[in-house]
Amino acid sequence: MTGTRRQARRAGVAALIGTTLEWYDFLIYGTAAALILNKLFFPAVSPVAGTLATFATYAVGFLARPLGGIVLGSLGDRVGRKTMLVLTIVLMGVATALIGVLPTYDQIGPWAPVLLILLRLVQGFGAGGEYAGAVVLSVEHGDQRRRGLAGAWAPAGFAAATLLATGIYQLFLLLPDDQFRQWGWRVPFLLGIVMLVVGYFVRSGVEETPAFENARKTAPAKVSLFSALREEPRSFFVVVGARFAENGFAYLFPVFAVAFLTKQLDLAESLGLTAVIIASAVQVVCVPLFAWLSDRWGRRPVYATGAVASAVWTVPFFLLLESRDPVAVVVAFVVGLGICYPAMLAPQAAWFAELFGTRTRLAGFAFAREVGSVLAGGFLPLIATALLAWSGHWWPVAAYLGVLTVITLVALAAGPETRRRDLESAPVPAGTDEAVRR
Incomplete structure (x- = not known):
């Protein structure tokens, strides 16, 4: 294996591990919020209010992500x-x-939720630069003819994290209720330190990307915090809009839907987690498949297909859940989370990286992506829970996801197709014909 291929492989593994840790962190919190945290940190309020409060602390982590995206992304564009x-x-x-x-x-009384919020802010700040950095590292190191596949390492981490987080919680739910309440819920959080150690050593061995080194030599001008927004505003807003459907569905399935099954339908907690595990195993296969298709057909067509399919599936998804049949529940999650959703997630990685020039790529990608996270995914469990409490039915939730999908389709129409773009060239204006760009 040549040094270039070895670095590409190492960068891919580093992206996979880091993104797995990022999503593992957020998903175990989301799962814990749906199952236990409201009872431990907000016991003085009603069950519905406690769930809303816990999902509000979940959303708090997203509020720090744009700040982390712009600060850490700008750092990555300046020092590597x-x-x-x-x-x-x-x-x-x-x-x-x-x-x-x-x-x-x-x-410790009220200090408990205060400390929880502070740790969620730190978690969110770090996550703000993680995914974009992982994607940029793997895409810039990877085979430039197959950037979709090169970028698939990071989104595959989402599937791996979902598999890992829900699988671990499924295991600890086998404990007696009192033991799970006392210490069982803590272990999944503590296990995050294992991925930290592994990820640290893997990333320490990755070299800086050639694209960044070349850009630093040819364009050494200092990059400010908001250079990407100032120089490439269209790309920034395209990324923000494209995130709405993808991030909304990312948290509808493994977070809100699990709470819906247990609290609204009175089904066993283990059923929802089992369905998420099976769907995530399917997603592991579908992510590289859709990434490969985006290298052949383009980023936007595959992305748009996933957005429309996810929106259309929302109604059958809830109907299947309401059947209370275990097989139907698993099918609902497999189609939604395992097949429809990765058609958005897979092409997104390379597309977002390709939309920005090298000197502002990381800050632009990270900041825009995390602004989209706050507007779509961060508040999805909270908004969906509030809509459900207000209406007593899931129809408003489905309608809300439909609105998010329309926003994403508009953003996809406004953005350029980039699969054949030279990654080290200047950004491509939207609407430019691909043959001209080549």
Whole structure:
């Protein structure tokens, strides 16, 4: 294996591990929020209010992500992708482990939710630069003829994290209720430190990307925090809009829907987690498949197909859940989370990286992506829970996801197709014909 191919492989593994840790952190919190945290940190309020409060702290983590995206992304554009990625994995891993040892409301009173919020802010700040950095590292190191596949390492981490987070919680739910409440819920958070250690050593061995080194030599001008937004505003808003459907569905399936099954339909907690595990296993296969298709057919067609398919599936999804049949529930998650959703997630990675020039790529990608996260995914469980409490039915939730999908389709129409773009060239204006760009 040549040095270039070895670095490409190492960068891909580094992206996979880091993104797995990022999503593991957020998904175990989302799962814990749906199952136990409302009872431990907000016991003085009603069950519905406690769930809303817990999902609000879930959303708080997203509020720090744009700040992390712009600060850490700008750092990555100035000093290098590798340095920034080592920092992000340490921030996320330490914050996650500390949640696992956090005293509850019964032990320290109101300080418990305060400390939980602070750790969520640290977690969110680190995650703000993680995914974009992982994608940029793998795409810039990878085979430039197959950037979709090169970028698929990071989104595959989402599937791996979902598999890991829900699988671990499924295991600990086998404990008696009192043991799960006392210590069982903490172990999944503490296990995040394992991925931190592995990810740190893998990332320490990755070299800086050739694209960044070339850009630093030819365009050494200092990059400010908001250079990407100032120089490439169209790309920025395209990324923000494209995130709405993808990020909304990312949290509808493994977070809100699990809570819906247990709290609204009175089904066993283990059923929802089992369905998510099976769907995530399917997603592991579908992510590279859709990434490969985006290399052949283009990023936007594959992305748009996934957005429309996810929106259309929302109604059958809830109808299948309401059947209360275990097989139907699994099918609902497999189609939604395992097949429709990765058609958006897979092409997104390379497309977002290709939309920005090298000197502003990481900051532009990270900041825009995390603004989209706040507007779409971060508040999805909270909004969906509020809509359900207000209406007593899931129809408003489905309608809300439909609105998010329309926003994403508009953003896809406004953005250029980039699969054949020279990654080290200047950004391509939207609407430019691909043959001219070549």
